[in-house]
Amino acid sequence: MITRSSALLQRPAPETKPLTPETQPLPVQARWQTQLAGAIRDPHELCRRLGLDATWQGGAARGHALFEVRVPEAYLSRIRPGDPSDPLLRQVLPLIEEDRSVAGYVADPLAEAEHTPAKGLIHKYAGRVLLIASPACAVNCRYCFRRHFPYEENAPSRAQWEASLDYLREDATIREAILSGGDPLAANDRRLAWLVERLEAIPHLKRLRLHTRLPVVIPDRIDAALLDWLGATRLQKVMVLHINHAQEIEEAVVAACRRLREAGVTLLNQSVLLRGVNDDVDALAALSERLFEAGILPYYLHVLDPVSGAAHFDVADDEARALVAELREVLPGFLMPRLVREIPGEASKTPL
Ligand code: SF4
Numbered sequence: 054m055i056t057r058s059s060a061l062l063q064r065p066a067p068e069t070k071p072l073t074p075e076t077q078p079l080p081v082q083a084r085w086q087t088q089l090a091g092a093i094r095d096p097h098e099l100c101r102r103l104g105l106d107a108t109w110q111g112g113a114a115r116g117h118a119l120f121e122v123r124v125p126e127a128y129l130s131r132i133r134p135g136d137p138s139d140p141l142l143r144q145v146l147p148l149i150e151e152d153r154s155v156a157g158y159v160a161d162p163l164a165e166a167e168h169t170p171a172k173g174l175i176h177k178y179a180g181r182v183l184l185i186a187s188p189a190c191a192v193n194c195r196y197c198f199r200r201h202f203p204y205e206e207n208a209p210s211r212a213q214w215e216a217s218l219d220y221l222r223e224d225a226t227i228r229e230a231i232l233s234g235g236d237p238l239a240a241n242d243r244r245l246a247w248l249v250e251r252l253e254a255i256p257h258l259k260r261l262r263l264h265t266r267l268p269v270v271i272p273d274r275i276d277a278a279l280l281d282w283l284g285a286t287r288l289q290k291v292m293v294l295h296i297n298h299a300q301e302i303e304e305a306v307v308a309a310c311r312r313l314r315e316a317g318v319t320l321l322n323q324s325v326l327l328r329g330v331n332d333d334v335d336a337l338a339a340l341s342e343r344l345f346e347a348g349i350l351p352y353y354l355h356v357l358d359p360v361s362g363a364a365h366f367d368v369a370d371d372e373a374r375a376l377v378a379e380l381r382e383v384l385p386g387f388l389m390p391r392l393v394r395e396i397p398g399e400a401s402k403t404p405l
Pocket residue numbers: 189190191192193194197198199200234235236266295
């Protein structure tokens with residue numbers, strides 16, 4: 054029998070090639086940041102790279118003028134070229150429909166501006182406070198309810214962070230700090246470690262929750278530097294990922310989720326029910342199954358927030374309820390996301 058060690062002894066020495074600037078590995082910390090910086094931001098390039106014909110270019114340019122295109126290569130690689138109906142493409146490709154004004158669709162559909170007691174801090178629900186940890190995202194999702202959010206007015210300096218931290222320190226009813234954005238993981242690890250260190254020094258805080266799409270969009274974001282500060286905190290850690298379609302969960306995403314779970318992070322997912330992306334029972338069932346394979350529990354299925362520019366993604370409430378009823382027939386209960394709507398002023402999400 055050949056043991057593992059004897060097999061290693063018999064293996065010829067690998068041929069060593071000198072490292073050139075092209076083959077030299079990037080420092081781990083630079084990998085995700087380089088990918089983030091290199092994301093496609095030109096609608097024409099996006100169409101060209103995906104083999105979309107000229108009929109898509111005008112709408113893409115118009116939508117881009119309203120909310121800029123941003124698609125990193127790691128996400129682009131999961132989109133089928135030449136297929137305008139690809140469910141990942143539909144989430145990132147601007148369309149002329151974004152320029153249509155539709156009654157009831159507004160810039161701030163959740164009235165967040167009314168719940169901002171300090172710069173970069175949103176306090177809507179009892180016991181939980183949301184901090185805008187980064188104004189940037191790795192990908193710009195066309196249906197995003199914060200596509201018009203005034204990030205420039207909500208990008209706190211360290212001194213302003215202290216004001217937000219004072220708010221948390223003074224309210225002993227707050228149990229959970231939620232890092233959001235933009236995408237909180239678009240911030241660098243030094244900044245996040247600094248913030249989490251201060252949060253965990255607040256005795257009444259029990260949980261740290263992160264709402265992020267970065268582990269899905271650029272799985273290399275889940276690197277050793279991130280796991281260092283995240284794994285070390287005394288706070289219980291919950292990460293709510295944002296995945297809308299099973300095709301988004303490639304093997305690199307599964308591996309990133311494994312690293313997070315090993316660091317003690319509970320993984321949940323929230324999706325948005327989107328016309329042309331996941332508005333059929335097969336797509337929703339496949340999403341729940343694939344999430345569970347990756348160690349993520351389906352948590353919420355949101356109906357679309359009525360943000361201006363995104364009306365073409367809407368699925369009517371009756372259709373949403375019918376889809377979920379069908380889904381219940383094919384999935385075990387623990388794979389069923391809760392169908393909800395967020396209504397401004399309500400004390401929690403509203404089940405449909
Ligand atoms: S906040 Fe989330 S949904 Fe909105 S653009 Fe960023 S990643 Fe997409």
